Amino acid sequence: MKSLAEVLCDWEAVIGLEIHTELTALKTKMFCNCRLSHHDEPNTNVCPVCLGMPGALPVPNREAIKSIVMAGLATNCKIQKRTCFYRKHYFYPDMAKNYQTTQGPVAFCMNGRLVLEVTGEGATERPDSTIGKDDDGSYTVSIRIKRIHMEEDAAKMVHVGGKEGRIGGASESLIDYNRCGIPLIELVTDPDLRTPEEARLFMEKLRQTFLALGISDCSLEHGSMRCDGNVSIRRRGDVELGTKVEMKNINSFKSLHDALAYEICRQAQVLEEGGAVLQETRHWEPSGRRTTVMRTKEAADDYRMYPDPDLPPFNLPDEFIEQCRARMPELPDAKRNRYMKSYGLRRREATYIAADPKTARLFEEAVALAGDAPLMVANVTMNLVPAVRNVQPFQVASISQLICSDAITFAQAREVLQIVDGTTDDPRQVVDERGMRQCTDAITMANAVDAVLAHSKKQINQYQDGNKKVIGYLIGQCMKASQGAGNPKYFGKILKERLER
Amino acid sequence: MMYGLDHLGAVQIARGVAKGDFSAVEVAEASLEVIEAKDGDVCAFLQVCAELALKTARETDARRAAGKNVGPLAGVPFAIKDNMHLVGTRTTCASRMLEHYESTFTATCVRRMIDAGATPMGKTNMDEFAFGSTTESSAFCKTRNPWDVERVPGGSSGGSAAAVAAGEVPLALGSDTGGSIRQPACFCGVVGMKPTYGAVSRYGVVAFGSSLDQVGPFGRSVSDVALAMNALVAGGKDPLDATSRDVETNYLAGLDDSVEGMRVGIMGSLMTHQSLSPEVMLGLKDACSVLEDQGARLVEIELPHIDSAIAAYYVIGPCEAFSNLARFDGVRFGYREPGHATLAEQTAWSRAHGFGAEAKRRQLLGAYLLASGVYDKYYYPAQQVRTLITADYQAAFDRCDAIILPCAPTTAWRFGEVSDPARMYASDLFTISSNIAGNGSISVPVGLGRDTGMPVAAQLQGPTFQDQKMLRLARALERGVHEAGLMKAAAIAPAFVGRGR
Amino acid sequence: MALTRDDVRGIASYARIALTEDELDEMCTYLNAAIELLAPIRAYDLTDVEPTFYPMGELANVMAADEPDEYGCMLGVEEALKNAASTRGRAFRVPSILGFKEGDG
Incomplete structure (x- = not known):
């Protein structure tokens, strides 16, 4: 098969996403008061409503409706005050009533959009001719969102006797209704995405947005956020859409990217060999790095949808929507801009820190404690914090100050952070107790440099032949020799003096 | 007990139990004996829950002994469609599908009756899943009309109507989707009320x-119905x-007040409808005179779209059904x-053999x-x-306080006499429109048919959430019918008088 | 246009109700008669008439608090499973969804 880059020169991919997110931050299910939990024994968080027992009736969860309104506001959707729930019928035992309670043509949130910034390697997937790019190759693109609607999740089924728990060949299936009725919001994009990277970024941005809203833990791994991709390809310049293939079982950002990339290349090969793409649902197999057919769709399913008479309609008052708006936290984009403006962070750092609410909170609290060291706090947050599990803002602040004042080196900071990880110990005390102060004694440092140079004839020659970069290696050797206590800038200065003498 | 159950209504029993004239247990035992003596001929009950009844009655007596409030329905036996x-009973819907279904929770309506002090005696026969007008589609037995055991009791709540008419219980609960309370009440010569949609919980x-x-x-x-x-x-x-x-209302307040000056709407084309048997037409004429004698004023009204109510009903009903x-798939419950x-x-195949034809x-x-x-x-x-039908009613109720109309075109027919589904459906003409519009309606016995000797009823319909006013007119009609000697008030079917205590 | 036997077969298969050939005939007759009864629905000019999906007037925005088991409705696993025809451990059990043949998989 050709590479994605080759394929995308001749073909245009048209990608749409359907993203389901469980509102895991809530305490109860969508239409009953059963506890939400992923980890309990099977069929323990159930009641007549979510088991679909005869005579049971649904009542919508107010917080779930607030959550979807917030999701809509965060994705620039128009909030539909007048809407209602529908019954969508299909016989399958994971849906206890054999119909799913979902929404009809008018969802709570309609016609939104998210703006993506595509940078770096990923931006090269899109041929330059199709979009205006900046000098560094990056570009921004606005992706329209058709709708976000409210519905309920299905039960979990375990297929017994088949390969890898799959349905084919299974002799029986076991059903656990704990998940049945968990509030689920489904976002459907317009087919505006053109590369696997854009799809991946959309999903990532949506996840960051929902995490900031605090409505879900958005775990792809555990299935609280799930994505189906629709992809078709057409010759560049063509207007008519190709045959659409739906892809399931995408449970990581990488899978989303790779499955789409594979599928685009597969379709191109089929078409270039004179074949036809079939309308089908395909399953991504991460182990084999390929998609396989799940089922072929001949006719559209008829779900016989109609407004659910058990659920009175909605006519959301303005105050309800305003309450939701008032509860909206600062979203990642706004946060990033503020970090750049108020703290002078570079875009890359600001974006990284703003993306995750926990990281952002740690950063902001540490900045407040550290006073005027936001850049160093950002540096520590971005480069040292990911390696530890649980550090306090005051620890990050204090470590940043220690580095700024040249009391310890960055390398020592890494060690200190690991020592205080999971404790409430004061980094200053750790530094004092262990005598980890940065070495500033000129003679000691010069001796260290000389010792290193004595064993580095090859590098000295390289340097003197004009390969100035080799000094980085020598600094590293000096750091090692000083057990991280020496200041790398100092070492650099002394090395330069020696080598250019 | 001083008096036989034949002569005691719910109001008198509750008063007697509250005063200590007799105990709830005595009443429950009397009801059980009556059921034992009569139900072999009526077949109103699918299940008698003697233990549960006695346990509930003992609790009521214990409350009274402890000086606590015994509730407005203290010790009143009631039957449940x-x-x-009701936890402790099976809920079968008279279907093979649910033959062994054990209730896992108690319906709100049943709970509220018990909370008011009433004693649950058992579960009554019905048309399977309430589809029918004769109770013949029950998978288990044929309920007989206590006025003539060769005739149908009506349906779908035929068992409840027959249990009350035979004097087995003074009160029973039914459900009404297109006339399923009013029509059997009419056939069995008792009072049956369908409150405004939303007044009584459907949970359970x-x-x-x-x-x-x-x-x-x-x-x-009417007083017993108001009390319930x-x-x-x-x-x-x-x-x-x-x-x-x-709708917390005291339906008993002002129940006996004069209806002097109240306006009762009458629609000529319905009162002389071609489907009406002569004896029913005569009965209705009497009812109108009685209401006028009580001081009410008859005013002509129109419901221009009422002819289409049957068609609308036989679209909406089956779709919702x-x-x-759909949930009866044999997985979580029901026949497999x-x-x-x-x-x-x-x-x-579970559905093919679990469900009956209708x-x-x-x-x-x-x-x-x-x-x-x-x-x-x-x-x-x-x-x-x-x-359109709802608007018709609104316009009509601008001109009157309630509407009088037939309940069923004929008196109770003999078993097997009407078997064509379409003809059966057409007999719902007079009751269906208030299910379509949601307003309250009630069936009141007004005499015995000249030709068949079977009970004839008039139906009153009121504006939505003004059921109290409708009850006052129903009470006036009942009083007038008694005063005019058309029918004995609160009578049980003659063949069943004096059997049991 | 009247429903054919094939139409009815399709509807029954969708609704998961197995019909014998005789039943199919009866059902076909019934459905066509019932549909005839529904004709008045289409007898009026319904242009600009809003549908009434809910017979409850202005009732809207009914929502419940996010409080676990506020009304004590949750069922223990035994209660949950007690009406099921087939269970395994704590789970409901159904036969093979696609059909299990010896040697499959």
Whole structure:
């Protein structure tokens, strides 16, 4: 098969996403008061409503409706005050009533959009001719969102006797209704995405947005956020859409990217060999790095949808929507801009820190404690914090100050952070107790440099032949020799003096 | 006990138990004896819950002994249509599908009756899943009309109506989707009320048509029915039924007040409808005179779209029934036919053999009407027609306080006399419109038919949420009928008088 | 246009109700008669008439608090499973969904 880059020169991919997110931050299910939990024994968080027992009736969860309104506001959707729930019928035992309670043509949130910034390697997937790019190759693109609607999740089924728990060949299936009725919001994009990277970024941005809203833990791994991709390809310049293939079982950002990339290349090969793409649902197999057919769709399913008479309609008052708006936290984009403006962070750092609410909170609290060291706090947050599990803002602040004042080196900071990880110990005390102060004694440092140079004839020659970069290696050797206590800038200065003498 | 149950209504029993004239246990035992003596001939009950009845009655007596409030229905025995859950009983809906179904929770309406001090005696026969007008479609037995055991009791709540008419219990609960309380009340010569939609919680009542179903009481007098209504709405809106409303009203207040000057709407074309038998027409004429004698004024009204009510009903009802009955797939509960290799086959055959003919007919009709392309031809217009019928009622109620109309075209017919579904459906003409519009309605016995000797009833319909006013007119009608010597007040069927205590 | 036997077969298969050939005939007759009864629905000019999906007037925005088991409705696993025809451990059990043949997989 050709590479994605080759394929995308001749073909245009048209990608749409359907993203389901469980509102895991809530305490109860969508239409009953059963506890939400992923980890309990099977069929323990159930009641007549979510088991679909005869005579049971649904009542919508107010917080779930607030959550979807917030999701809509965060994705620039128009909030539909007048809407209602529908019954969508299909016989399958994971849906206890054999119909799913979902929404009809008018969802709570309609016609939104998210703006993506595509940078770096990923931006090269899109041929330059199709979009205006900046000098560094990056570009921004606005992706329209058709709708976000409210519905309920299905039960979990375990297929017994088949390969890898799959349905084919299974002799029986076991059903656990704990998940049945968990509030689920489904976002459907317009087919505006053109590369696997854009799809991946959309999903990532949506996840960051929902995490900031605090409505879900958005775990792809555990299935609280799930994505189906629709992809078709057409010759560049063509207007008519190709045959659409739906892809399931995408449970990581990488899978989303790779499955789409594979599928685009597969379709191109089929078409270039004179074949036809079939309308089908395909399953991504991460182990084999390929998609396989799940089922072929001949006719559209008829779900016989109609407004659910058990659920009175909605006519959301303005105050309800305003309450939701008032509860909206600062979203990642706004946060990033503020970090750049108020703290002078570079875009890359600001974006990284703003993306995750926990990281952002740690950063902001540490900045407040550290006073005027936001850049160093950002540096520590971005480069040292990911390696530890649980550090306090005051620890990050204090470590940043220690580095700024040249009391310890960055390398020592890494060690200190690991020592205080999971404790409430004061980094200053750790530094004092262990005598980890940065070495500033000129003679000691010069001796260290000389010792290193004595064993580095090859590098000295390289340097003197004009390969100035080799000094980085020598600094590293000096750091090692000083057990991280020496200041790398100092070492650099002394090395330069020696080598250019 | 000083008096036999034959001569005591709910009001008198509750008063007697509260005063200590007799105990709740004595009343329950008397009711059990009467059931034992009579039900072999009536077959009103599918299940008698003697232990539960005595236990509940003992609790009522213990409350009284402890000086606590015994409730407005203290010690009053009541029967429950077998589509309502009561923990400790099976809920079969008179279907093979649910032959062994054990209630896992108690319906709000049943709970409220018990909370008011009433004693549950058992579950009554009905048309399977409430589809029918004769109770003949029960999978288990044929309930007989106590006035003539060769005739049908009406339906679908035929067992409840017959139990009250035979004097087995003074009160019974029924559900009314298209006349299923009023028509059997009419056939069995008792009072049966369908409250305004939303007044009584549907939680725990196995759904037939969710936007049409309403629970209501049967009694031998209007006062007994009003007393039961007080219990059913006590506590207001049910948090477990999103369509229920706060209507805490004392239905007994002013019940006996004069109706002098109240306006009763009359629609000529209905009162002389071609489908009416002469004896029913005569009975209605008497009812009108009686109301005038009581001081009410008759005013001509029009309901221009009422002819289309049957069609609208036979679209909306089956569609809602189709989805409400989809949950009976043999997985979580209900009949499961063994020996099928695939889930789909197992489901299809379990449903084929678990459901009776009429239940299957209605579901398939609904499944057809909801199909894409068909929905717009029937379901959507039916809901538009509903708008027209509702508007007709609103306009009519600008001119009157209640409307009088027939309840059924004839008195109770003999078993097997009407078997064509279409003719059966047409007999619902007079009751269906208030399920379509949701307003309250009540059937009041007004005499015995000249030709058949069977009870004839008039139906009163009131504006939505003004059921109290409707009850006052019903009481006036009942009083007038008694005063005019047309029928004995609060009588039980003559053949069943004096059997048991 | 009247429904054919094939139409009815399709509807029954969708609604998961198995019909014998005789039943199919009866059902076909019934459905066509019932649909005839529904004709008045289409007898009025319904242009600009809003549908009434809910017979409850202005009732809207009914929502419940996010409080676990506020009304004590949750069922223990035994209660949950007690009406099921087939269970395994704590789970409901159904036969093979696609059909299990010896030697499959």
